[in-house]
Every structure is written in structure tokens, then in C-alpha cells.
Amino acid sequence: MKLRKKSAANGTEKKHRKTVKTDKPNKKTKSSFIKKFALTLIACILVFVLAVGCALVGLVGGAVYAYIETAQPITDEQLIAKASSRTTLIYDSKGNIIQKLTGKDNMDCEPVTDKEVPQYLKDAIISIEDERFYQHPGVDIQGVINAGIGFVKSIITGSSEGTRGGSTITQQVVKNITGNTTRSIKRKVQEAYAAVLLEKKLEKWQILELYMNLGYWGNSCTGVQSASKKYFGKPVSELSLAQCALLAGITNNPGKYNPFTEKGRENAKNRQEIILRKMLELGKISEEEYEQAINEDLQFAPKSSSQQVGSVQSYFVDQVIVDVRNALMEEMNISATMANYMIYGGGLEIYTTMDPKIQADMDSVFMDDTYFPLVNETAKRQMEHPQAAMAIIDVHNGHVKALYGGYGKKEASNTLNRASSSLMKRQPGSTAKPIAVYGPAIDLKLATAATVVDDKAVYMLGDRNPERAYPTNYNNRYDGLTTIRNAIKNSVNVVAAVVWRDMLGADNSIEYLKKVGINREKEKYISLALGGWEQGINPLQLAAAYVPFANQGLYYEPTTFTIVKDSNGKVLLDRTNKKATIVYSEETAFIITELLQEVTKGKNSPYPYPGTAATNVNEKVIGMPVAAKTGTTQSNIDKWLVGYTPYYAAAVWYGYDNSGGEPIPVKTEEMYQAHKIWAAVMKKVHEDLPKKDFNPMPEDIVTKEICIYSGKIATDLCRHDQRGNATIKEYFIKGTEPRDDDICTVHIQARVCTESKDTMGRSLLAGPYCPEEKVETKVFIQRDPPYMPQKPNEKAPRDVVYELPAGEYCTVHGAPQTPEFTDPFDLPWSFGGNGGTSTDNGQGAGQQQELRDSSSLYEDVPGGSPAEGPRNNDGYDWPEHMPLE
């Protein structure tokens, strides 16, 4: 019909146009034309709108259908927690009950039954939230239309007064059960559908009961009962009409209607009056009741600090509750509130991984004041006590055996748990190197334990600060040619940074960290290699990341529980058959364990210093083979010790909370507290365990005798390094070892004259006039290319004193033999006795000056100053710096 009209109209139009073109239209024709044209236009628009409308309805209908198809109805399992108050039992790994949880003792959520709730409160809630609650099937069509009109009105008038979401009590219950609060049409549609289904499953009173128990009432109160007790100091059954109306209004916006603030109380009173009026309108209360309630003087209970009625939960129990809650939310698709009800009042049985003996060992150390010395004046000024935290994991399955989250006796439940809380985020310092650098590099065969890096000044800040050497080492020196083994033993930053940047690459590093549960995708900086992470870590995460080294490369996500059953004995959560993921090859795990054992070993030739953990953490102390890594962050803010035995991996953090003022650096006197706490706990833990070795050497490991300054096959010269025998047996993943003909080229032999020395005390090369009895043959090292400073006043690596004095000949015997010699490197600090001739005393003053300046470059090398004269390098004793790292 319409279509025909349209074509007819078109015809008229066409005809008319012709007329317009040829004749001047008279007035009458014109007005009729306009009328017809308008009609046609309206018809067109109508058709268009209809068509679009139909399409839209189709689209919306399709979408709604798709949404409903995928909507999840509320299941019986999800409803399991509704308003029960059965005691939940938590067991340790030996089957002892370690904690009983009953809702009202452990949290501010106390379920209430429909029968206990006064009619006034139910009426007040229904009047304000959902007045047609008893009539609608879960969704209130009239409410939705009203809400739509209200929305349009609010746009026109610009006021949001009186608008409502149109969400029924049933819909709100669905939201409170699933915890899904996404703001989307899809969610709204699915929620509405689930509400309709829920109405078929439950009676109205049951739905209202859920609403009253699952809603949030502010000030950490879940449900009306705990809110009633908190705000009025009595159970809901004793509330007056006025109090019921006030309480019913809070949950809409607990912040705005908070009765514990002046403004909130005022808002709440206003809303109470709106609710009372609505109740009167709906005939729920009489005029008389209304008047009385409006005028009632509301008496609120004083604000109490968190009510801790039950026993104090241990750090472990705190963590188990967090973990079980998260698992229930995820696996059962329920809200945190529902999960809390299940945990605190659902009569669950929670089987944890906590080992009572290990936990007791840990507790005793953390209660012992001697491990928390009060030596830090800055901390005293800032009223802070030293803190520490520790986590122990079974390396064979990822079970968390014990946790302790702070100094001394735990005074309350759910206090800051420094061992495993997600709020605890500290930089890991050098403990990051094995997991972010060396483990990945060896596993990808991009480096080996024998890979040598020149530990010298590097400038990795690039354009940001091209003049500043970065990173530097903790001991403020460079040691020169260094294997990865040695770099781990002595925690050398330069080597880690060079391996990370030039061999491994940021992407590989990030990939491997992800495999051990550490996501650092946004931290593609050199500091990732050194543990200066933007996003910190806690002891549990760190210990877990080391588990693969102890366990043939296998990672287990750490878990604090094995099984959770409901009150009928049905298993809700099961972690007993958790699959491990492969992070490293067995060979890599073996090699890293070998290297980390070095950290616990003392001074041993050819390494002139002990490992950074050796003094406190070693096999003798623990009574078990032990591998470990130390960590310190910028300015000594955090101290770490992470390590493992064939049984357990553990990590300790020591430092201050820095809750106010400047971060507090750990003082020298407390520098090793993390090491000491780790050792004290682990010694107790291993006391009664049978002695066991780390995993045996895998088949695909080969050993080679290598030179530690070249990383290549050792020669006889390597055994005669001036520092001692420089050869060791090193482990390689088959195929990464040096070929047998790939021999050391770093060590070189030369004839030197013992009479003529440079400022470093190095004997110079013998010339043809040196008497034979003054000439000896010595082994030197040579770099390729030779060391030369990149910046003025650069600190030289300490091993330059063993470098071949290439081109520098004896200046004592006979005429200068190399008159044309000029310093090949043009070194500003070049060794004494060169730069022309030493007999040319005319330059004396200037040269002295230059030498004095240069001596400062060697401040930590005894005898480096020319003032002390020549010295013998044989038997040179390295300074006994106790490494601070």
C-alpha cells in the first residue's frame, strides 16, 4: 500500500518537474505541489524509519538471543553458601586442625535468616529498591520503562534526581552472586535472564534473604545483620522502623550514606525520609507510624575498630583464605562475597600444604629478637622496627610449607603479610640474575658457565647519560676478564648486564620470567637484568621462581592448599594433581645449581674471594648441599637471600616498611640478617632429614678443563697465571663446550727484566742489554682488543696489572731500545716508565704529576701508587673485602 503510494507520488513529482521546467506554476499548483511533496517526504521517512526499525529489532533481537544463549544461570553450587553458618575447618599437611572459621568471629559478615528480619526492614528494602518485587518474574518491565523515561528526563532537565537503574532485587542478587559488575548491555541482558531463571528456582523470600546477606553495607560490613550491629549496636530483630528505613538506604551507596561521617549521616537521614514516604505511599505503614519514624532521634553505635573476636590467624592461614577465595571465585564463577560466605560460614574443609614442623621452625626464628637487631638510627627516628619475611616451598610439587610475614608475634588476622601478599612488592636486586639472565642464556645455549665477559666500565645509559658508567658493581670495582661462574659467585653487575643485552636479549629474558610466574613485559630495560624492577616481588614468588633449578627445570605454581571440600564432603577445589611446566632443560637446572653452590663456597683458588652468601649460608651450616643467591637493592633498602637444598626452596627478605619519610637503608651491622634468618630456619628444617645430594649429573652434560680468563681449553700457561692456577673443570650442555683445539689465547709468556718496573709494579719486557740473571719468563694475560679507557678518568679493571706490557721495554739497562716507541693506546694514565725515556729527567715534574693523578684510578689496588715504588706482583694478595653483596 505504502509502496504504491510512494511510486504514485514519484510519478507526480516527475510530471511536476517537467511542468516547472516549461511553465511558470500558478499559486494554486505550487501550494498543492508543496503539500504533495511534503506528504511524499514524510512517507519516505516513515518507510525508512520502519525499515531501519525492523532491521534494528532484528539486530537487537539477534544480539539478545545470542546473549541469552550464552547466559549462565545461577547453579545450585553457586547457591551453596546462602545464609548458612557452619564452621569451616582448616587442616595442616598432617591432618591437624589449625584453624576454625565461623563467619561472625572472623569477618564482618553474619548471615541472617528470613525469619529473623523484621517486616519493616523487608518493606523498606522493597519500597526503595523494587516496589513490584512480589509481582514481577525477575525482571520488572514497568521499572525498565520508567527508568528509560527517567533517563530521558534527566538528559532534558540535566538532573539525575529520582532516576533508578530499573534493576530488580533479583537482578541485584544475581550480580552479587556472580560478582560480575561489567558495565555492558550484554552483561545486563544475561543478568536479567539469569534473574528470571533464579525466580523459577527460589521463592521470593529466599531471594530477598540472599539480597540481605550478600549486599555490601559499608565499613567492611557484608549483609544487614553485621551492618545493624555495626551501626546500631544490635541485631536486626531489634531495630525500630526508623532504623530499618535508614539501614535499607545505605547499600545503594555505602560511601555516600556512611553513618560514621557527619555528611554521610545527613545523607542517610534524607534517604531514610524518602524511603519512609515511599512506604507510606505503598501502604506499608500508617500515617502515624510514618510521623513517629520521621521524628525518631536516631542513636548510632560508636565506631568500633575492627572487631577481632576470634583467634588470631597465622600468616599461612591468612594466605590460604586469600588463595581459596580466589580459586572459588574463578572456578565457581562467584563473587568475593559469596566466596567469603563459603569460607567463613560454609562448613568447608580446607586441606593446606602447611607443614607444622617447618612452620614451627620458622616461627621460632621470627620470634627471636636477636635476628632483628635495633642498630639502625634512621629507623629508630622513624619509629620503625626491622622487618623480614620468608617463604618455604617443597621443590618437588610447589607446595608452600611455611610462611612468615613480619617481625615477631602476629597480633591480628589479615595484617600485612610480607611473605606472600600481593601488596608486598620489593625489588629483587641480584636475585633476579639467575632467573632473568643466566638461566635463560644457558638454556638457550647463548652462553655457558665458562662464557667470559670483560668486567670493565660500560656505559649503558646511552644518550640519557653517556658519561656515566652504568651499571657499576656493588664493590665499586671492575675485575676484568670474568666467567659467568665467577660473576655469579661475586654478583658482578657488569657481566649480567652484558650477557642480558648482548647475548640473551630482553624478549628472551621476559619470556623466561613469564614461565616462572613473573610478568615483566613492560620492563625492557637493562635494570631487568639487575633486579631493579619497577614492579616488585614477594618472597613466595621469588622462592617459586627458583624451584625449577632445584627440580630438573620444572616449575610448579606455588599452592597453599591441596583440597577443599564442601560441607557434604564434595570436592570443590583440587590441587593434588597439578601439572608442572618445563622452564629449563634438566642440563640447565644442573648447571645453574652448580653455579649457585659456588655462591655458598668460600675463597678457593683460583677465585680469590668467597661467594657472597658463603659466610652464613653453606653446606656445613645447613647440613645439606645448598645453592643460593644474594640480593641487595639500590642504597641497601632491601636485602634478599634466596636458595634451595635438594628438599626445599626458600626466600628471605629483610628491610624496613618505609611507611613514612625516606626509605631506610639497611646498616652494615644488619647487612647479613636475611642470610642469617635463612640459615637459622633452614638449619632447623633440615636437622632430621636424611642427607641427600642435588640431582645427579644428566647424561647430556660434558666437562672440560678450561681457563677461567678465556673460557677456552686450558693450556699449561693457564696453570701459571700470576694469580695462581687459572684452570677449572667446567660443566657444559653437550654441544656448547669448547672444541679441544679451541685453546686459551689469553695467557701468554714473555721475558721480563726484574730490575725495571712500571707504576703498577709490572716488570717490563727485557731488552737485549738486560743481564741474563735479571731476566725471567713470566705468564701474562692479553685482551683482544687490549684494554683502553673509553672516557677520561675511567676506573680500570683490576687485572690490567697482569696484562702483557706490550711494547714497554726495560728502561734500566743500556740505551733506550725502542726510541720510536709511542704508547699504542695513547693512554692518559699509561704505566710509568714509558712515554719516551725515563732518563729524560727534564720531564720529571710533569710526569710525576701525571702519575699521581693516575694513581687515584687504582685506589683499591695496594701498592698501585708510584710513591710506594716498585713491588713484586708474585704472590700478590687481593684485598680481603668481605663482599657486601
Ligand SMILES: [Zn+2]
Ligand atoms: Zn688461559
Ligand SMILES: [Zn+2]
Ligand atoms: Zn733490564
